[in-house]
Amino acid sequence: MKRIGVLTESSIVYNKIRLLLRGECEVDRLREGDGLDGYALVLADVGIAPEGSVTLGDGGDIPLPFRHEDILAVVGNAESGPDDYVLLGGDGRHAEISGRRVRLTEVEYKLLARLIRADGLVSREELLESVWGEGFDAGVVNVYVYYLRKKLEKDGKKVIISSRGEGYGIDEKYRRKG
Numbered sequence: 650m651k652r653i654g655v656l657t658e659s660s661i662v663y664n665k666i667r668l669l670l671r672g673e674c675e676v677d678r679l680r681e682g683d684g685l686d687g688y689a690l691v692l693a694d695v696g697i698a699p700e701g702s703v704t705l706g707d708g709g710d711i712p713l714p715f716r717h718e719d720i721l722a723v724v725g726n727a728e729s730g731p732d733d734y735v736l737l738g739g740d741g742r743h744a745e746i747s748g749r750r751v752r753l754t755e756v757e758y759k760l761l762a763r764l765i766r767a768d769g770l771v772s773r774e775e776l777l778e779s780v781w782g783e784g785f786d787a788g789v790v791n792v793y794v795y796y797l798r799k800k801l802e803k804d805g806k807k808v809i810i811s812s813r814g815e816g817y818g819i820d821e822k823y824r825r826k827g
Contacts (some may be wrong), residue, residue, distance in 0.1 A: 652748075653724060654679045656693035662705065662713070666692065669717055674724060690724060735801065735808060735823045737762055744801070746808065746823070751800045756780065760793050761801075764809065765824075770816040790817075 653670060655663045656679040667676040677688075685691050685699060693699065695706035703710045703723050711719045736745045741758050744751050753761065759780045764771060773790045781789060794809060794817055801808045811817045 651675070651689040651724065652677065652687060654683075654685060654688040654691040656681070656683070656691060656697060656699070656702065657705065658694060658697075662694075666720060669720055670724060692720075692723075733806075733822050735761070735765065735819060737765060746801050747806075749803070753797075753800065756793060757797055757800070760790075761797060764817060764819050767818055770810075770812055770818040772816040776817065 651674045653666075653674045653676045655666050655676060657663050663676075663678045667678075670676050674689075679685070679691070679693075681697055685702075691699065691702040692705055692711075693702040695704045695709040698704045698709070705711050705715065706713050711723065733747055734745075735747075737758070738744060738750075741755065742753060744753055744758070744761055760776065763776060763779050773787050776790050777785060777787055780793075794811070798809050806823075808820055808823050809817055810820050
C-alpha cells in the first residue's frame with residue numbers, strides 16, 4: 650500500500666485527503682522538519698512545501714479547494730516507494746511486510762524464509778523437503794502457501810507468486826534491495 654505524507658497546518662485539508670484515500674493509501678500527517686523518506690508522495694501546503702512535493706493551495710500544483718479527481722490522479726501516478734518489501738523477523742515468529750508486522754507459526758516462518766532465500770521459483774518438492782522433511786504429502790505445501798498468502802497479501806498485494814509445475818516464489822518487487 651502506498652504511503653502518502655500530508656504536510657499541512659490545516660486539519661481540514663489533512664482529514665479530507667485521509668478520508669478520500671481511505672483503503673487506497675496509508676496517509677500520515679507530517680509537520681515541518683519531519684523526515685520524508687519512505688513516502689511514495691508528499692502533498693504539502695504552498696508555503697511550507699519541501700522540494701519534490703506536490704503543492705496544495707493558490708499558485709500550487711493543486712489549487713484549493715481541490716477536486717477529488719485531482720488528488721486521485723496525483724496519487725495514482727505516484728510510484729510505490731520503498732515500503733514494498735518482505736523481511737523476516739529475527740525471532741523466528743514474525744515477518745514484516747511494508748511496515749506491517751505479521752505473526753507466523755514456526756512452519757510458516759520456515760516456508761517464508763526458504764522462499765525469500767531463493768533467487769527464483771522453488772519447486773513444491775524442494776519446499777516439502779527443506780521445510781517439512783520426509784513423510785509429508787505435497788498438498789501440505791499448498792495449504793501453508795495459502796496460510797502465508799492470507800497473512801501477507803492484504804490490500805490487494807500479490808507477494809507470493811506461483812507457476813503451475815514450476816513452484817512458488819516471492820515477487821521481485823517485494824525483495825528489499827541493498
